[in-house]
Amino acid sequence: MKSPIRVLLADDQELFRSGVALSIESQADMRVVGQAENGLQALELIGPARPDIVLMDLRMPHMDGVEATRRIFAPEMAMLRDHPMRVIVLTTFDLDDRAATAIRYGASGFLLKDATPDFLRSAIRTVHAGNSVLLPNDLQALFQQGLTPRTPLPEAYLSLTEKEREILRAVAEGMSNSEIARHVFLSESTVKTHVSGILRKLRLRDRVQIVVFAYQHGLCRARG
Numbered sequence: 077m078k079s080p081i082r083v084l085l086a087d088d089q090e091l092f093r094s095g096v097a098l099s100i101e102s103q104a105d106m107r108v109v110g111q112a113e114n115g116l117q118a119l120e121l122i123g124p125a126r127p128d129i130v131l132m133d134l135r136m137p138h139m140d141g142v143e144a145t146r147r148i149f150a151p152e153m154a155m156l157r158d159h160p161m162r163v164i165v166l167t168t169f170d171l172d173d174r175a176a177t178a179i180r181y182g183a184s185g186f187l188l189k190d191a192t193p194d195f196l197r198s199a200i201r202t203v204h205a206g207n208s209v210l211l212p213n214d215l216q217a218l219f220q221q222g223l224t225p226r227t228p229l230p231e232a233y234l235s236l237t238e239k240e241r242e243i244l245r246a247v248a249e250g251m252s253n254s255e256i257a258r259h260v261f262l263s264e265s266t267v268k269t270h271v272s273g274i275l276r277k278l279r280l281r282d283r284v285q286i287v288v289f290a291y292q293h294g295l296c297r298a299r300g
Contacts, residue, residue, distance in 0.1 A: 126159065
């Protein structure tokens with residue numbers, strides 16, 4: 077039997093935290109391993125609690141979720157962890173500019189705080205499996221607001237093959253693996269292999285980070 081997904085909650089509203097905790101604890105495959113009132117407490121709990129997923133509110137006193145997410149994925153902190161950890165940020169505002177910043181720092185997506193319990197639990201399972209809970213179209217809308225400036229391509233991009241670069245752009249445009257397979261005339265398993273190669277070569281965590289990379293470096297245009 078697989079170990080339950082370990083979830084840490086960070087939110088300054090105790091009533092909201094309690095409700096989310098009850099929803100998560102009702103599932104056999106999930107367990108709440110800690111609760112924090114702000115980003116500082118979340119950082120203190122991460123070591124002993126060893127969460128797989130952090131549900132991170134963006135607006136908290138003392139340290140907000142954006143800064144906490146930045147510190148979580150900072151190289152000096154990430155190198156101390158012996159297992160993968162992912163962050164889902166929570167916001168009351170759709171297409172929040174703080175959410176965009178947290179995603180650039182490494183969050184695997186964002187959820188509105190009024191999401192249903194079923195949707196929240198599904199998002200936790202999705203992110204724990206290595207996927208995202210943010211559609212590329214949502215990122216496009218954020219980037220069209222001018223939140224992600226273009227930056228020079230890193231040397232690591234030069235290590236990608238032409239096929240990998242084509243697949244990177246397809247991922248950034250929101251295509252699924254099956255859609256990419258039809259587009260580039262490859263099997264879906266081969267596409268998955270290429271996506272894994274892109275993540276490894278560019279040192280990215282997931283497909284959301286591929287989308288962020290593509291838009292930050294001007295490899296595709298946001299659609300209107």
